[in-house]
Amino acid sequence: MQTLGDPPTPNTLWFSSEPRLISCGSVVGPKEGAGPLGDHFDHVCSDERLGERSWEQAERRLLMAAIDHCLVRAKLKPEDVQVLLAGDLMDQIVTSGYAARHHNAPFFGLYGACSTFSEALLLGSVLVDGGYRKTALCATASHHNAAERQFRAPTEFGAQRPPLSQWTVTGAGACLLGAEPVVKDEPCIVVESGTIGRVVDYDVADPYDLGSAMAPAAADTVLAHLRDVQRSPEYYDLILTGDLGRVGRDLALELAGGQGVQVDGERWQDGGVLIYDRSQNVRAGGSGCACSACVFCGYVWRLMRSRNLRRVLVVATGALLSPLISKQGESIPAVAHAVSFKLV
Amino acid sequence: MKAGPRESRAYQRLHAKYRPQTPLLRNVTVAFLVGGTICAFGQLVYDFYLGLGFTPAEAAGPLAGTMIFLGAFLTGLGVYDWIGDFGGMGAALPITGFANAIVAPAMESKREGLVQGLGTKMFEVAGPVLVYGLTVSFVVGAVRYIIRAY
Numbered sequence: 001m002q003t004l005g006d007p008p009t010p011n012t013l014w015f016s017s018e019p020r021l022i023s024c025g026s027v028v029g030p031k032e033g034a035g036p037l038g039d040h041f042d043h044v045c046s047d048e049r050l051g052e053r054s055w056e057q058a059e060r061r062l063l064m065a066a067i068d069h070c071l072v073r074a075k076l077k078p079e080d081v082q083v084l085l086a087g088d089l090m091d092q093i094v095t096s097g098y099a100a101r102h103h104n105a106p107f108f109g110l111y112g113a114c115s116t117f118s119e120a121l122l123l124g125s126v127l128v129d130g131g132y133r134k135t136a137l138c139a140t141a142s143h144h145n146a147a148e149r150q151f152r153a154p155t156e157f158g159a160q161r162p163p164l165s166q167w168t169v170t171g172a173g174a175c176l177l178g179a180e181p182v183v184k185d186e187p188c189i190v191v192e193s194g195t196i197g198r199v200v201d202y203d204v205a206d207p208y209d210l211g212s213a214m215a216p217a218a219a220d221t222v223l224a225h226l227r228d229v230q231r232s233p234e235y236y237d238l239i240l241t242g243d244l245g246r247v248g249r250d251l252a253l254e255l256a257g258g259q260g261v262q263v264d265g266e267r268w269q270d271g272g273v274l275i276y277d278r279s280q281n282v283r284a285g286g287s288g289c290a291c292s293a294c295v296f297c298g299y300v301w302r303l304m305r306s307r308n309l310r311r312v313l314v315v316a317t318g319a320l321l322s323p324l325i326s327k328q329g330e331s332i333p334a335v336a337h338a339v340s341f342k343l344v
Numbered sequence: 345m346k347a348g349p350r351e352s353r354a355y356q357r358l359h360a361k362y363r364p365q366t367p368l369l370r371n372v373t374v375a376f377l378v379g380g381t382i383c384a385f386g387q388l389v390y391d392f393y394l395g396l397g398f399t400p401a402e403a404a405g406p407l408a409g410t411m412i413f414l415g416a417f418l419t420g421l422g423v424y425d426w427i428g429d430f431g432g433m434g435a436a437l438p439i440t441g442f443a444n445a446i447v448a449p450a451m452e453s454k455r456e457g458l459v460q461g462l463g464t465k466m467f468e469v470a471g472p473v474l475v476y477g478l479t480v481s482f483v484v485g486a487v488r489y490i491i492r493a494y
Contacts, residue, residue, distance in 0.1 A: 002345050007345075053455060054455045055452075149452055153448075153469060154448040154449040154451070154452045154453075154468070154469065155425065155448070155452060156419050156420075156422060156424065156425045156444070156447070156448035156451055156452070157425060157428070157444065157445060157448035157449070157469055158419075158424045158425045158426075158427055158428015158429065158431075158435050158436065158441065158444050158448075159428055159429070159436070160371070160428060160429050160430075160431075160432035160433075160436075161429060162366065163364040163365070163366060163367070164363065164364060198345055199345065200345050200347075201345070201346045201347060202347040202351065202352055202355045203347060203352040203355070203356075204355075204359070212359050212362075212363075216347070216355065220345070247362050247363065247364065250362045251358060251359065251362055254358055254362070255355075255358070281429075284364070
């Protein structure tokens with residue numbers, strides 16, 4: 001019998017050269033801009049469609065805008081990016097692939113559903129820490145209407161969403177990792193370690209209940225990380241899961257507690273809970289691979305730079321389902337990857 | 345890692361503790377009010393056509409047409425999804441809801457072209473209703489025909 005947080009091998013990578021987090025960029029839609037974190041994003045779009053002809057094109061525009069904000073802040077040009085790692089929720093990750101054709105950087109398209117953000121950060125850190133690349137740009141995007149259309153029903157279709165359902169975040173976030181600090185006189189944030197998550201399936205089959213499907217994966221990765229680095233949860237000022245929502249976060253806390261690791265609710269926050277207010281009619285909270293990206297690149301990054309947070313563990317969580325396979329009645333496997341940031 | 349039957353049952357028990365309850369009383373009440381309002385409005389439209397001199401049988405056609413138009417129009421304005429999320433089955437069951445189920449995918453698929461987009465995806469949501477509605481009406485009609493023949 002296997003237990004949560006006890007994978008047979010240590011899955012944590014230490015980045016001894018400590019890749020720097022040089023810059024972040026975040027762009028969100030109007031609903032996210034009206035939420036509690038609205039003031040922290042680089043840009044809030046007033047129109048969900050961003051003047052484009054389809055939701056898919058709007059999502060691509062979001063991703064490109066987040067990358068631009070990130071590079072402008074770092075005072076770098078697109079040519080300075082030595083590798084681009086990006087992902088999204090669309091079939092064949094077209095948002096990332098099509099956005100990447102406007103860049104000359106070599107490109108890895110990633111899919112880990114909503115865990116893609118920390119997957120990109122983890123792989124970017126590996127490339128920089130290994131000395132293979134001097135800079136790595138990690139970005140993800142999602143769009144509520146594009147995701148609804150692909151995973152659920154057409155956006156204008158009047159179905160009642162159940163209380164467990166979550167609202168896909170419209171937005172994009174981008175992080176630039178580098179081998180050396182480029183921005184002078186700034187607080188220096190580094191990637192210290194990262195834990196590769198394993199796929200966990202606890203027999204949740206309801207495609208509206210993704211928070212509950214992902215909670216065991218989140219707990220597994222957090223517990224495995226703490227085990228590998230031999231720390232207590234108190235070491236971190238913030239453990240930020242990606243998009244578990246209200247139900248999933250409570251379940252993850254309970255699962256971690258069941259393995260003897262008590263984390264208080266203030267320390268373990270969830271992007272899906274933070275990004276929207278309860279009054280915004282989002283049921284259990286936000287989701288999507290922009291959820292963790294926007295909350296980190298907008299809100300958490302600013303808190304770290306202003307030295308209000310010193311050690312942060314980002315654990316983006318992804319439900320690895322497709323509409324087709326869930327109609328065939330299979331349960332939903334989930335994965336979570338953890339990336340540990342430190343202010344030095 | 346796939347949870348064994350014991351862990352998965354334990355997780356289901358934990359899940360039941362945190363799962364938000366569907367507000368059944370609220371949903372049923374709101375569905376009754378929203379559905380009732382749509383039907384009462386339909387009655388007004390019906391009376392309007394009767395006032396124009398249509399017989400009850402004749403008025404059914406323009407009544408359905410008017411309600412379908414309204415459902416489609418409100419979908420186009422981006423209002424019906426909100427009514428549906430608020431009113432649940434009360435908004436889905438009347439003919440306006442059926443119009444919404446056809447117009448919503450049609451609107452969104454327009455970008456993929458009139459044939460491969462709109463034409464293909466138009467019945468994405470309403471298709472099963474048509475398939476099984478037509479099948480059942482055929483079966484019921486056949487049963488009725490057989491009973492009347494003997």
